[in-house]
Amino acid sequence: MTVQDIRAFNRFYTNVIGALDYGRQLYAPYTLTESRVLYELAHAARTDAADLRAGLSLDAGYLSRILSKFEKDGLVVRAPSEEDPRRRRIGLTARGRETAALLEERARDSVGSLLETVAPADRPRLAEALRTVRTLLSGGPGPRPEDVVLREPAAGDLGWIVQRNAAVYAAEYGWNTDYEGLVARIVADFAEDHDPHLERVWIAELDGRPVGCVMCVRDEAPGTARLRLLLVEPEARGLRIGDRLVAAVISFAREVGYRDLVLWTNDVLSAARHLYRRHGFVLGAETPHRSFGKDLVGQDWRLDLHGARE
Incomplete structure (x- = not known):
């Protein structure tokens, strides 16, 4: 395994992801990062800005601008955390949950279309290969709670x-x-x-x-x-x-x-x-x-x- 092997795979995979989104406006009207923030909010029981920033490795200012945009669009509400008033709890509104669900549906449909190109007999092998990549590159022997x-x-x-x-x-x-x-x-x-x-x-x-x-x-x-x-x-x-x-x-x-x-x-x-x-x-x-x-x-x-x- 060489650096070139990983870079070649990265080029291949980014082409695949680009093909999934080509002409589909998969995340429109939001960017990939904004969609990921919505995803995290939709799948967490409760969270705050610090949790999001740490979990997604985002710059504090960048995340603040994203949340301000979501608040303006009526997707989230922000309030002081009950545990620590210095922190801001973030929650999705009903409109925010509908938007997150729509983006999730688009993503699942796109990946489903990609999987249709893989023979059913080969899908377990593909799944195992993906798990192997995640395990080896995550620095740990097994899954983590955040997975x-x-x-x-x-x-x-x-x-x-x-x-x-x-x-x-x-x-x-x-x-x-x-x-x-x-x-x-x-x-x-x-x-x-x-x-x-x-x-x-x-x-x-x-x-x-x-x-x-x-x-x-x-x-x-x-x-x-x-x-x-x-x-x-x-x-x-x-x-x-x-x-x-x-x-x-x-x-x-x-x-x-x-x-x-x-x-x-x-x-x-x-x-x-x-x-x-x-x-x-x-x-x-x-x-x-x-x-x-x-x-x-x-x-x-x-x-x-x-x-x-x-």
Whole structure:
């Protein structure tokens, strides 16, 4: 491997990226950097200017000009951070989320068109090669928390939620197909009838593949949202994915006006219980039951969204 090898690859790849954007105005009316800032804001539960500047290695003045442009366009709102008034918290408006979603859709369509030129049998080899490049050039042996992104579900992701919940819980806790049936009904209900302004699914993605998920849906009680189907793949644990997924649900539920956030889990899921408690959930009731082929103790947890802050 020589410097020339890397420079030759860079020239090749920039040509590929240019071809993707040629005549398409992929990021219009925003630059690539501006689109990346929008992307980060859309996929972070909450952030501030310092986080963005550090995460994207941007000059403070340049970032300030970008955020001022976004504020003028009605894409973001800025306010003092609750944790540190010296810092400025940045949040997307509804228009900002729509814009970020549009740019994301364009980018996914463009990359999808590129992948169509690769034979299906060769795609795993391509994915592995990309992971190898990232691993070797990142200076570390494995993925980092910042390599994980939270996104909206794409085609096939809802089916993935059902399949992986069933497989993971069968392998780790011996649950039978009754649990798969429950997950399938929850996912089907969401797919067939949900309010996109009040209900949402997040997929955690690492190296182009899903490694986690969570749902926020309306509960029967007025003003109450329910967190459902939190899952992190075993090989992706340790990257704070569960923390980010739960924080995303809390932030969304609070933003759209829910008063309470509830969830149901079982006492055997100790890691999940610790995670919920860390985010301010309070255990309300415990009920023994036999489900999924096992004797379990169900637990109801609640978070007062007005009385607790992340």
